[in-house]
Amino acid sequence: MKKRPIQEIRAFTRWYTDVIGLLDQHLLDSAWSLAEARLIYEIHAARHIQASQLIEMMHIDKSYLSRLLKKLEKEKIVSKKKSPGDGRAFLLSLTEKGQREFGMLNSASDEQIGRILEPLSEAQREELVGHMKAVMQLLNVKPDNYE
Amino acid sequence: MKKRPIQEIRAFTRWYTDVIGLLDQHLLDSAWSLAEARLIYEIHAARHIQASQLIEMMHIDKSYLSRLLKKLEKEKIVSKKKSPGDGRAFLLSLTEKGQREFGMLNSASDEQIGRILEPLSEAQREELVGHMKAVMQLLNVKPDNYE
DNA sequence: AAAAATAGTTGACTTTGTCAACTAAATGTC
């Protein structure tokens, strides 16, 4: 295998790691840790979801998740009700407060991306998205292939 | 500002966050933490560098850095000598063992990227690199703009 | 010659994440 493309991809990855770090920083100003914010995000996206599914999706330790959820319940962000079909399991969803919290996190993220796009023209923004989609398509890493 | 490109960029970022997580996993098998490995990487790249510069580059707390360096010195990966020009400062560099360690980490990273590129043709690899470069160019986020 | 700033270290602490053992319910097996 040729060396050069590998080096270029590693350079991109290092750079984007930094970008992600910057994007995540707004979370430092929020009341939530990164893990909590992702949890809020995932529960919002799923609307109703079991802890076991979150474990699979997020590759997170179940004891850790259990404690994160406990905190989010205490803060009235997440509510838990018994699964109708499975007596061991619970269905998690966002409370109204949780929805509002999600909305705030979400629009903070949007604004942050917005600021980054500021200097670009409409056409450049489209280009950017095109390149990103192309990267995703070419490099369609299936997490499960690497576990 | 339009909503759609923002959502697409956020989707890309989430996806690439996962990719980076997978790429970082090989470090779990190494003797070094993520922070230590990055330190080894940065010191290698700079050849000689002061802790204060690392703090700036890596956005890392100075007490934390101090302890990481202490461990790397103990393990004979990094060596420290007094800066000729500044009596408070030290110049850090990799020992021979450090160089070897860097070499191992580095080729493990290369191999991992190599595996991801496996399914792609030579032409596709070039395409991929092209898209990545375009993203970097368009989105040339200067970390300092966001501090 | 102070005063202020910078380089790095240390102590005390918080946050984040992991591992193993456990309870309770569900599923598979004979």
Next chain:
DNA sequence: GACATTTAGTTGACAAAGTCAACTATTTTT
């Protein structure tokens, strides 16, 4: 339908990662 096995989630004990403030020793500024 009783037993063994697996699955969902919780808890205790701990380890790793990261932060904050105070400190020493130099260097720079005024």
